[in-house]
Amino acid sequence: MTTATPTRTDRFETLVREHQAGLRAYVRALGAQDAWVDDLAQEVFLVAYRRMEHFEAGGDFGRWLRGIARNLVLNDLRKNARRWRLLQDAITEVLVDDEAADRCGEAPTAGLLSAMNDCVAQLPARSRELLQRRYRDSADAPTLARNFNLSAAAVRQTLVRSRAAVRRCIDAKVGEAWL
Numbered sequence: 001m002t003t004a005t006p007t008r009t010d011r012f013e014t015l016v017r018e019h020q021a022g023l024r025a026y027v028r029a030l031g032a033q034d035a036w037v038d039d040l041a042q043e044v045f046l047v048a049y050r051r052m053e054h055f056e057a058g059g060d061f062g063r064w065l066r067g068i069a070r071n072l073v074l075n076d077l078r079k080n081a082r083r084w085r086l087l088q089d090a091i092t093e094v095l096v097d098d099e100a101a102d103r104c105g106e107a108p109t110a111g112l113l114s115a116m117n118d119c120v121a122q123l124p125a126r127s128r129e130l131l132q133r134r135y136r137d138s139a140d141a142p143t144l145a146r147n148f149n150l151s152a153a154a155v156r157q158t159l160v161r162s163r164a165a166v167r168r169c170i171d172a173k174v175g176e177a178w179l
Helices: 008-029 035-050 062-097 100-104 110-121 125-135 140-147 150-179
Strands: none
Touching: 008 035, 008 062, 035 062, 035 150, 110 125, 110 150, 125 140, 125 150, 140 150
16 A cells, blocks of 8 residues: 655645744744734745745744734834735724714724625625624634534635635725724
């Protein structure tokens, strides 16, 4: 009986399992809010997977991941700090309280909150529920995985895709004016 040669994805999955705890600790140490640690770590792994050809075989994979994490955090702070902060505050506000847009009145974020509310409402029910539990209830990926009978990785991926869909939707509704 011959064993199959591991695929690129198989090898990467092994590396993720080996490094996910350390990477999350590093992201937390960079100052990421607890609610965002899993999300940032997931983004690091996505970037690493897409750029695997840039990793030197035999190199320190953990160090490479930490470099990606550091760059993502720094880039976010430099280029998108205002947008990210508005999105984070807005999504939390909308998910915590359905009447948030009404309370904002004429505030500059009223249009953003309205767009956010519309965009979240367009998500499939399961994605919307995952987002609500993640941000309203501050549930972490393992807890959500148990509650939804999914793997933690599937929860994280659904959250990544849901946030991306909400961001695209907001951009389409209000454009770059909210930056």
